[in-house]
Amino acid sequence: MTFDIAIVGGGIVGLATAMQLARQRLGSLVLLEAESLLASHQTGHNSGVIHSGLYYPPGSKKAVNCCLGREAMYRFCAQHELPHEQTGKLVVATDEQELPALEMLEARGRANGLLGIRRLVPEEMREIEPQVAGVAGLFVPQTGIVDYVAVANRFAELAAADGAEIKGNARLQGCRRDGPELVLSTTAGDIRTRILVNCAGLESDRVAKLCGVSPGVRIVPFRGEYYEIVPERASLVKNLIYPVPDPGYPFLGVHFTRKIGGGVEIGPNAVVALSRHGYRKGVVNLRDVGSLAGYGGFWKLILSNMKMGLGELYRSYSTGAMVRQMQKLVPALEARDVVRAGAGVRAQAVWPDGRLLDDFHIVEAERMIHVLNAPSPAATASISIGETIASLAAARFKASR
Numbered sequence: 001m002t003f004d005i006a007i008v009g010g011g012i013v014g015l016a017t018a019m020q021l022a023r024q025r026l027g028s029l030v031l032l033e034a035e036s037l038l039a040s041h042q043t044g045h046n047s048g049v050i051h052s053g054l055y056y057p058p059g060s061k062k063a064v065n066c067c068l069g070r071e072a073m074y075r076f077c078a079q080h081e082l083p084h085e086q087t088g089k090l091v092v093a094t095d096e097q098e099l100p101a102l103e104m105l106e107a108r109g110r111a112n113g114l115l116g117i118r119r120l121v122p123e124e125m126r127e128i129e130p131q132v133a134g135v136a137g138l139f140v141p142q143t144g145i146v147d148y149v150a151v152a153n154r155f156a157e158l159a160a161a162d163g164a165e166i167k168g169n170a171r172l173q174g175c176r177r178d179g180p181e182l183v184l185s186t187t188a189g190d191i192r193t194r195i196l197v198n199c200a201g202l203e204s205d206r207v208a209k210l211c212g213v214s215p216g217v218r219i220v221p222f223r224g225e226y227y228e229i230v231p232e233r234a235s236l237v238k239n240l241i242y243p244v245p246d247p248g249y250p251f252l253g254v255h256f257t258r259k260i261g262g263g264v265e266i267g268p269n270a271v272v273a274l275s276r277h278g279y280r281k282g283v284v285n286l287r288d289v290g291s292l293a294g295y296g297g298f299w300k301l302i303l304s305n306m307k308m309g310l311g312e313l314y315r316s317y318s319t320g321a322m323v324r325q326m327q328k329l330v331p332a333l334e335a336r337d338v339v340r341a342g343a344g345v346r347a348q349a350v351w352p353d354g355r356l357l358d359d360f361h362i363v364e365a366e367r368m369i370h371v372l373n374a375p376s377p378a379a380t381a382s383i384s385i386g387e388t389i390a391s392l393a394a395a396r397f398k399a400s401r
Contacts, residue, residue: 020390038168367396
């Protein structure tokens with residue numbers, strides 16, 4: 001089969017891109033998803049938060065796309081009657097040492113255009129979250145919650161309505177050039193295309209290599225594990241409570257999130273996963289382990305962050321240690337109040353020198369666009385990111401004619 005544009009990856013970024021491209025009706029469009037269901041990986045295993053844009057350096061791709069994408073996401077959900085809620089969130093400094101970082105977050109938030117954020121003293125924090133503990137807080141009204149799988153599936157429906165073809169069980173196995181076309185070998189048969197867009201998330205570096213493009217980075221999978229508060233104690237948390245994050249890492253720390261379908265989720269932590277699809281503890285994929293072991297950037301990352309990594313690993317196996325982390329924010333929480341829940345795997349791009357790539361990263365090649373890092377807040381920002389990727393693909397397509 002022959003198409004003008006092929007997108008690899010049926011997560012929320014790939015589907016948002018398909019929706020934006022299909023609207024333009026430039027030519028025939030296909031989206032290839034390796035699994036039988038869309039949004040099976042990062043999109044289907046996240047905490048469902050619509051991020052505000054509080055954390056990101058002003059002017060960064062993350063900041064710009066998060067702020068634009070957040071408002072676009074709220075409008076989209078309202079227009080299509082998808083379950084969502086703008087709850088606001090409380091960021092809590094648990095001791096005096098965290099106050100400078102809280103002040104930096106407040107300054108970043110204001111620089112990123114967040115109106116209505118407020119510094120709070122402990123009494124004011126408890127008016128919002130009666131069980132919270134800390135020396136100061138920051139209330140951010142723009143944060144919300146949503147069902148991202150429902151959003152992703154609506155993107156797919158709209159793309160299909162505008163003529164896109166969505167193919168499941170179509171894992172990319174190879175790519176070769178044939179004149180003006182690329183021939184994609186997939187588990188659903190060969191696909192010919194003039195333009196390829198790689199939105200493969202956890203497999204994005206491998207897809208780039210299959211296409212003859214050096215990604216320059218390697219995906220290191222980080223497993224994030226969640227707990228849930230048992231229903232009879234869920235009233236301990238009203239909405240969203242976050243710690244002040246460590247500015248040296250792209251992870252936000254263990255936080256409390258009310259879910260759009262009910263209940264309260266706690267997490268995630270961040271431990272290196274031994275499988276890119278390792279949603280259950282103990283899952284090992286030898287290919288993925290070999291990819292980590294053979295990458296110098298991975299070992300440099302581990303050696304330079306040994307203390308943090310060991311702490312995360314300990315909390316992964318010790319419910320007591322994890323609960324003590326939770327109690328810094330909500331002291332009334334006890335071990336019997338929580339149960340282990342699901343887990344997600346985050347695709348984190350790492351440079352050869354061991355540095356984490358902390359912003360969106362797109363590499364263009366002849367007839368190709370490769371999205372090689374789309375970390376949080378990618379789901380929040382998906383409509384905005386999709387517009388950017390679609391614009392790049394449209395330009396490549398027009399130039400190829």
